[in-house]
Amino acid sequence: MKKLLLAVAVSSVAAGSANAATVYEKDGFTYKLNGDFQVQMREAIGVDERAEVEYDDLELKNYVSYDLGNGLTGFGRLDFGFKDAAEDDTNGSNLEEAYVGLKYGVASFSFGKQNFASDEFGIEEAYEVETIDEDRFDGFETDGDDSVRVDVELDNIYIVASHEMDADDDKGKGIGGEFYDLFVGTDIAGLELAAAYQQYRPVDVAVNGDSVGTYGVSAAYDFGFMSLAADYSVSDWTKDDDQNVSWTEEDMTQYNVAAVFGVASTTDVAVGVGNKDSDVDGYKDVTEWYANVTYKFPEAKNVRVFAEVADSDLKKSNKEVDMGMLAGLRVKF
Amino acid sequence: MKAIVAPIFVLSLLVSAQASAEVTLTLGPCVQTHVVNGDEKNAVSGESLTLANGTQQLVVDCEAMLGRSDDDAFPESSETFVLLFDAADAVLTLSAPRLQTRQQMAAFNQQKDFRLVNAEGEALSYQIGVLEKEGFQVFRDYLDELEAFNRTPAPAALRMQLPGASAAAGNVTDAVPHVGEQGAPDQETVRQMLRYWYLQADRETREEWKNWIQSSK
Numbered sequence: 001m002k003k004l005l006l007a008v009a010v011s012s013v014a015a016g017s018a019n020a021a022t023v024y025e026k027d028g029f030t031y032k033l034n035g036d037f038q039v040q041m042r043e044a045i046g047v048d049e050r051a052e053v054e055y056d057d058l059e060l061k062n063y064v065s066y067d068l069g070n071g072l073t074g075f076g077r078l079d080f081g082f083k084d085a086a087e088d089d090t091n092g093s094n095l096e097e098a099y100v101g102l103k104y105g106v107a108s109f110s111f112g113k114q115n116f117a118s119d120e121f122g123i124e125e126a127y128e129v130e131t132i133d134e135d136r137f138d139g140f141e142t143d144g145d146d147s148v149r150v151d152v153e154l155d156n157i158y159i160v161a162s163h164e165m166d167a168d169d170d171k172g173k174g175i176g177g178e179f180y181d182l183f184v185g186t187d188i189a190g191l192e193l194a195a196a197y198q199q200y201r202p203v204d205v206a207v208n209g210d211s212v213g214t215y216g217v218s219a220a221y222d223f224g225f226m227s228l229a230a231d232y233s234v235s236d237w238t239k240d241d242d243q244n245v246s247w248t249e250e251d252m253t254q255y256n257v258a259a260v261f262g263v264a265s266t267t268d269v270a271v272g273v274g275n276k277d278s279d280v281d282g283y284k285d286v287t288e289w290y291a292n293v294t295y296k297f298p299e300a301k302n303v304r305v306f307a308e309v310a311d312s313d314l315k316k317s318n319k320e321v322d323m324g325m326l327a328g329l330r331v332k333f
Numbered sequence: 334m335k336a337i338v339a340p341i342f343v344l345s346l347l348v349s350a351q352a353s354a355e356v357t358l359t360l361g362p363c364v365q366t367h368v369v370n371g372d373e374k375n376a377v378s379g380e381s382l383t384l385a386n387g388t389q390q391l392v393v394d395c396e397a398m399l400g401r402s403d404d405d406a407f408p409e410s411s412e413t414f415v416l417l418f419d420a421a422d423a424v425l426t427l428s429a430p431r432l433q434t435r436q437q438m439a440a441f442n443q444q445k446d447f448r449l450v451n452a453e454g455e456a457l458s459y460q461i462g463v464l465e466k467e468g469f470q471v472f473r474d475y476l477d478e479l480e481a482f483n484r485t486p487a488p489a490a491l492r493m494q495l496p497g498a499s500a501a502a503g504n505v506t507d508a509v510p511h512v513g514e515q516g517a518p519d520q521e522t523v524r525q526m527l528r529y530w531y532l533q534a535d536r537e538t539r540e541e542w543k544n545w546i547q548s549s550k
């Protein structure tokens with residue numbers, strides 16, 4: 001799940017003479033390569049958890065494009081992730097995104113294995129959230145391998161629509177079926193507003209022919225010394241929580257509030273809280289909070305060290321969970 | 334008392350005169366330099382450069398994290414630009430528009446809308462061109478590329494020819510030095526030539542030249 005870009009959290013980067021991203025460019029052909037390597041020492045939120053080395057991101061992202069003339073561009077994307085291979089000590093990589101498309105002016109069309117429109121939604125700023133989803137869309141699916149997607153990027157408004165023809169149950173939650181997603185984001189005098197909607201038609205007949213509707217709204221504002229953001233999302237059926245083993249018709253809501261302070265040109269501090277609740281009687285809501293600090297090396301701000309503490313009021317086996325903490329290093333190129 | 338005050342006064346005048354005979358250029362967010370007046374110089378956003386008064390030629394680009402989320406944002410460079418402008422005794426800032434999405438980066442590459450302003454916020458005019466390179470982009474030899482760029486008729490090229498030399502090398506006649514009406518060389522041409530040959534000189538020659546200027550005072 002993605003987050004709205006908080007301006008102080010993502011400042012401009014410094015580098016030497018190397019050209020970022022573009023590896024080769026000739027006669028309208030472009031090849032770009034990006035990478036994101038992030039490794040953490042983490043003691044997860046939970047009961048009697050032990051510290052481990054965790055691999056959050058180990059990605060290589062390949063992008064090729066051809067200028068087809070008359071404003072038309074043909075492109076392809078192939079992203080490999082290696083974190084599961086590193087974590088489980090197995091060989092091979094995981095294909096995270098694989099799609100091709102055409103771009104004309106402000107609009108692009110792509111199809112293949114890619115993120116849904118609703119993946120654009122969300123503002124939380126934690127390195128890890130562990131006891132709640134990042135938002136209600138994340139409680140279902142936000143990517144698929146039978147997806148078509150249209151992006152329209154105007155001066156001040158960003159619109160994405162996607163359709164997943166047949167989602168696999170890759171998270172083992174019994175979630176498979178069709179998804180229709182829509183995301184709209186805009187910037188009004190520095191106030192970033194966004195809204196998303198997802199209609200999910202599960203293969204599972206337990207929802208009695210109904211579809212699962214999820215919507216969310218978010219807002220973010222950069223005050224200069226800090227950025228403040230909040231989101232709220234709700235879904236009308238649930239099958240993704242420890243407290244529900246089968247489909248339940250209920251309004252499951254989640255909100256997140258996050259603030260990022262640029263305490264120095266190299267250092268950002270973020271604090272945030274998220275709460276997940278249901279209108280079903282007896283449901284015990286879960287609140288998780290976090291605080292993290294990120295230091296970007298002034299010589300190369302693509303290299304960052306960070307640390308985070310997080311806690312939750314979730315109970316596991318009738319025991320309150322212990323605070324989690326992590327520290328790590330992230331290198332992007 | 335006077336004997337002490339007078340040298341201090343003169344010294345302060347000299348210092349202030351020296352301090353104002355230069356240009357301070359601060360690089361705004363995302364702007365970074367690769368070449369400054371013929372020298373390789375990697376200065377990044379937030380840094381200030383001290384330049385001699387006169388014609389300035391910079392090789393710059395903008396590197397920003399592009400993407401709609403922190404997780405999905407990756408560093409990307411703009412086209413590499415050659416900027417040419419005249420400045421004297423000024424405090425300047427060179428900045429680019431806010432670049433956050435690939436769409437904004439594409440528009441910036443197209444419009445090349447840097448802002449060069451002085452301390453009063455007044456915009457200075459400049460010539461700009463793209464320093465293009467085909468093929469592998471990973472490590473570029475900006476000095477070499479700039480030398481080739483300066484041989485083109487591009488408006489941002491620093492063109493120069495010796496007086497009396499043939500102007501056969503394309504559309505460069507407006508840069509050919511000419512002799513003033515009284516037979517004395519035109520001072521603007523002299524300034525341009527001094528700068529040109531300084532940029533052509535290697536480090537050792539420059540040091541010799543500086544020493545010669547010191548000893549010629």
